[in-house]
Amino acid sequence: MSTDYMIINALGILDNPNAEHSLAAAHKLSQDSDDLTIDARTIADAHASGLTAVNITLGYTLGDAEPYPHTLREIEIWDRIIADNPGDLVKVLTADDIRAARRDRRVGIIYGFQNAVAIGDDLTRVKQFHDLGVRVIQLTYNQANHLGDGSMAPENRGLTAFGREVVEALCDSRIMVDLSHSGEHTCLEATRLATLPVSINHTGCRALVDLPRNKTDEELRLVAERGGFVGIYFMPFVNATGHARAEDVVEHILHAVNVCGEDAVGIGTDGTVTSIDDLDAYRARLAEHVAHRQAAGVGAAGERADTFPFVEDLRGVDQFHKLIRLLEQRGLSSTRIEKIMGANFLAYADRIWS
Template sequence: MTDLPMIINALGQLDNPNAPGSAEAASQLNPSSEQLTVDARTLADAHASGLTAVNITLGYTMGDLPPYEHTLHEIAVWDGIVRDNAADLLKVRTTADIRRAREERRIGVIYGFQNAVAIGEDTGRVATFADLGVRVVQLTYNQANHIGDGSMAPENRGLTDFGRSVVEALDEHRLMVDLSHSGERTCLEAAGIARRPVSINHTGCRALADLPRNKTDEELRLVASRGGFVGIYFMPFLNVSGHATAADVVEHIVHAVDVCGEDHVGIGTDGTVTSIDDLDAYRAHLAEHVALRRQAGVGAAGERDDTLPFVLDLRGVDQFRELIRLLEQRGYTSERIEKIMGGNFLDYADRVWAPEASR
């Protein structure tokens, strides 16, 4: 495969982690989007990687900031970033915007949450977020919230009554219901009651690595059977040792395809395109950050002082090319690889974002 296919990262970051502000933010529990560094290197690396579009995380995820107000502020910050870099970035509201980004050689920026706490007790806020351009809403982070239990909540209680009304509101406004980080019952219940297909934008397969952040075959199968999408991440949870490799990423993709079918699996790396240059310095601060997450109750089983939150041999501007090479080596056809690298997410987005009249 000489020409890269459309590459859509179902969960990633636009940031230069080597910039002083971003390096400092990485050590914090809840960094602000204002601390990210979308600079010339960030943009050049994103273009060089072949990236077409990426679902970024903005708004409240954890910490002491007021969730709703902070989330509105973060949306405004990203609107400014996109506006200031209009030659390179395009805010995505529809799949037509993703196709346009590819045609115009820009990077599509999809606004997404990794925690729905900002909805508060008012499902009317879903309409506000939709109007502001949010397109993906993950129900929970690792801990429980008032919507449902996250993957690290020991009770595994599933959705709350209010959580069911949140799923209904997200359906009504055609926003993706992302079940990454959710507990097993929360995932199964949300996938079961949603009128539109749902997604797990960044996860692994628990059948291969039995850790809470990974999804069971039952979860994967249900999401896919209802027309949904599953993105495999480039994260340490793909191997119980905490030291995942590119080979692990391939194995989890292969397993997900076996369970879900080739039309429902893609990638959600949960990382940047720009590599960290000084890994020794990064490792020196990692233990402190992991301890901070553990103390706050937001860490996940499998996070340790020595587990890097990325795959060492699948990072940087060549990460997508390398994954394509490995999938080709595994015997995957160009058509299947095109689906995994972006086509399946685009088709899923069409099923969720498009009004019924145009579908």
């Protein structure tokens, strides 16, 4: 029997993807919290999986919505979701809130952005978002924005002058600077510039699979050397064919540990706990979704109509326990597995949110 580890997902989704409007959301470019279904199954599955806390994506990521008002509305929606489920969910503002969630058998909800566009040109919004409970802000999505280049921006230019000011403001407000989806030069520059350790909450290792969404050893090592955190995702980018398996995730975790050390690596699945029940129906919808993303210029190399945006044999309520079993089979100690499954993220949160 595996040890009862604290499980913290550095980037995930709380949703029942089988609900009618949640499935329909696969056709949309924007990610709207109104499209999520936080029902009895969603919550029961989260508890059954052993999840202690998850960084969820809210606010503007991409699409036609006005970023700032859309983001404020999304925060209100999540505040209401948590208020409607006080026995099961709790808003995370500090690392101690994660510890309390585990003690109280609730799931901690960490508010995070996957694009910093909602800041606009107003640095005072950084503090405003902090005051509203946002604790993670990713600088860019795949494309370039006014802060810097994302992983799919061909110029790989790094941060803009305003982007450097935003990094400073995020550190001043003690918000995690997440460099997932960033271009290589953006990641390296922000890591060197930041006065607090930064994170890459969901990524893979480019040394294993050479795709833009994966990070180079130089990026991984620099983030770790400066006290940061790296989360490995359960995404198709961990296998060159796009048909990723659980063992591929293990290989990326082990490589990251070798590069970063055992105190910097965790998990950021980029997926739900609740499984999609009808994969055939989902597969039929997926081609349209991928085509929409590509047409809008927001897709990533490695996204294809024939590849799921998750690891097929590492999903559902057993996903974390299966990963633990695989890590045990590879000879990792319980101490090291404990760090990977949640303790490293918790220690990083202590360093940033204190």
